[in-house]
Amino acid sequence: MNSFDVNGHYFSPATRTAMTHLTSGDTAPFEAAAAVRVAAHAVDRLRSRGTESRGLSPAALDLLVRLGVAGEPGLTIGDLAASGGISPRNATGLVDTLEREGLARRSPDPADRRAVRVAITPPGRGWVEAFRKPSEVAMAALFRDFTDEEVVLLRHLCLKLVTGAEALS
Incomplete structure (x- = not known):
C-alpha cells in the first residue's frame, strides 16, 4: 500500500523499510529503482490482458x-x-x-x-x-x-x- 511523504509524493513504506537494509545512506535511488520495476510490471500485466488471449x-x-x-x-x-x-x-x-x-x-x-x-x-x-x-x-x-x-x-x-x-x- 502506498502512502504520501511530507511533500505529497507517493512512496511505499514497505519498500523504504526494505531498502534501508541495502544502504547506509539515502534510500531514494533504491526506492525509485524499485518503483520503476513495479510500474513496469503493472504496465506489462495490463498489456498482457489484451495480448495473452490472442x-x-x-x-x-x-x-x-x-x-x-x-x-x-x-x-x-x-x-x-x-x-x-x-x-x-x-x-x-x-x-x-x-x-x-x-x-x-x-x-x-x-x-x-x-x-x-x-x-x-x-x-x-x-x-x-x-x-x-x-x-x-x-x-x-x-x-x-x-x-x-x-x-x-x-x-x-x-x-x-x-x-x-x-x-x-
Missing part, C-alpha cells in the same frame, strides 16, 4: 508494432533487438513466435546475403489494427489521473534512466 506476449507485440512501422524490406534481427532494448537471442525467439503465428516473415536481406530481414505480414497488420482500440482504452484508463505534462515528464524520466543505464554498460 497468443502474443507484450514483448512480441512490441516487435510486431515496430515491424508495422518499418515497412519493406523489414528490419534485421539486430535492428529489432536494438530498437526493442532486448538481446538478439530474445529477438530471434520472438520473431520465431511471430512467424509461427503468420504475423511476420523472414526473407534474405537484398543488401547482405548473410543477413535476414523480418517484415510484418498482412495478417500481422490486421492483428495490430484489431489491438489498436483496446490499447487506446487501456492507456487512457491507466493515465487518467495524469496531466499531459506528467505523461511527458514520466516518458522523459524513464528514457533518461535508460540513457544513464546504457552509459554504464
Whole structure:
C-alpha cells in the first residue's frame, strides 16, 4: 500500500523499510529503482490482458508494432533487438513466435546475403489494427489521473534512466 511523504509524493513504506537494509545512506535511488520495476510490471500485466488471449506476449507485440512501422524490406534481427532494448537471442525467439503465428516473415536481406530481414505480414497488420482500440482504452484508463505534462515528464524520466543505464554498460 502506498502512502504520501511530507511533500505529497507517493512512496511505499514497505519498500523504504526494505531498502534501508541495502544502504547506509539515502534510500531514494533504491526506492525509485524499485518503483520503476513495479510500474513496469503493472504496465506489462495490463498489456498482457489484451495480448495473452490472442497468443502474443507484450514483448512480441512490441516487435510486431515496430515491424508495422518499418515497412519493406523489414528490419534485421539486430535492428529489432536494438530498437526493442532486448538481446538478439530474445529477438530471434520472438520473431520465431511471430512467424509461427503468420504475423511476420523472414526473407534474405537484398543488401547482405548473410543477413535476414523480418517484415510484418498482412495478417500481422490486421492483428495490430484489431489491438489498436483496446490499447487506446487501456492507456487512457491507466493515465487518467495524469496531466499531459506528467505523461511527458514520466516518458522523459524513464528514457533518461535508460540513457544513464546504457552509459554504464
